[in-house]
Amino acid sequence: MYRIFLLSLLVLLTTTTMAQTKKYAVTKTEAEWRKQLTPEQFQVTRKKGTERAFTGIYWDNHDKGIYKCICCGQELFASSTKFDSGTGWPSFFTTIPGAFTTLRDTKFGMVRTEHRCARCGGHHGHVFDDGPPPTGLRYCNNGVAIKFVPA
């Protein structure tokens, strides 16, 4: 029993460390990010914050284009994969391939899947399995973490 405990502790420590030391193509210091981003953008993308529902700029945007990472400009979502989730956050049923890495997030006593920009590690939101076909996934994204570029 004790051995199992130690083992799970080790796994936990290892995965935590891996998440923290993961190398991203774009890395900046906290001061550099603060300089580049607005306080809200910084709070969400670098501190894993969440904007209040229906307050972001894109949840009701239906224009054609591409959504990019506010931190590093990586292309994340195509407007054709956006759908009305009714949640008040921009929601997509899939991403541009390779745009994100996903991590297990156990904050607030919930087990959720967090998605982070694969290029800069910026926090964008969480992935849920109640999305529409064809994927059944819902990428719930903070509007403040993305920048829309019209097609």
Ligand SMILES: [Zn+2]
């Ligand atoms: Zn990024």
